[in-house]
Amino acid sequence: MRMKRFVLVWFLCLSLIFSTAVLGHAYSSILTFGDSLSDNGNADGFGIMNFSNGPVWVQYLASPTYLNVPLFDMAFGGATTGYDNPAAGLAYTGLNWQVDYYLDNFGSMISSNILVTVWAGANDLFQGRDPYVAAENVELALQNLAAAGFQNFLVMGLPNVGTTPEFRGTAYESAATLWSQYFNMFLAANVADLRGIYPGNHFYTLNTFDLLNAVIANPGIYGFDNVTDEWLYREAGDTSTYLFWDGVHPTTEAHLMLANYAMAAVPEPATMLLLGLGLMGLVGARRKFKN
Known part of the structure; x- marks a missing residue:
């Protein structure tokens, strides 16, 4: 025996x-679409500036410690889920513009082994747009990518924007939280529809709303001391214990934590x-x- x-x-x-x-x-590379939460330098035109104090989550996810694959980042700071970028005063660089641009110019680089990440929606909230329309825009982007031949997707939900330093304690806190919840509800339904349309594809998701709430409720468990203030305008100090870099963007330490959860969400x-x-x-x- x-x-x-x-x-x-x-x-x-x-x-x-x-x-x-x-x-x-198993993944040959990571292809990223979205806004400043995933932008690794496209917004400044030089590939230098992140909207954080260091690498963002997809940079960690592509690094040798994690998936160890090349990163092709189409994300652009200020991008909405549609085509425009009001924060930059542009009628382009939005999520669906990014997708169309990639498919039109890099169609030969489509592969079922590429992991595609999509994270957008916050800038639609900032512009006071309809969360239902924003979620529909994300579905359109995913559908176009799937129709082109991509098969592996990581779709990020919106965090609880009402808990960020920009909104916390303001008259807009509850509205920002509610908008985030509605968007995530619509997005979840749309992803479920896509799973039915493309049964051979993988649409992985990450619930950043509950994750952010959990970190704020018990920061010490996640290695943070300050989860209410932004670090950016401090004269000095260690950023490693801060959750937020500025009013709405995480520190690189928070991005590293997020990469760990993303890694767990995408089985190879x-x-x-x-x-x-x-x-x-x-x-x-x-x-x-x-x-």
């Missing part, structure tokens, strides 16, 4: 080792496949031993 168990466990271990050591990561297809094969082999081996 012990020998049987040893062989079974060893078989499964070999499957897991093979999945990580031989195949490595090849690893999961080989694990499944290993488990099937395990079942087969068990039957063989029984016979």
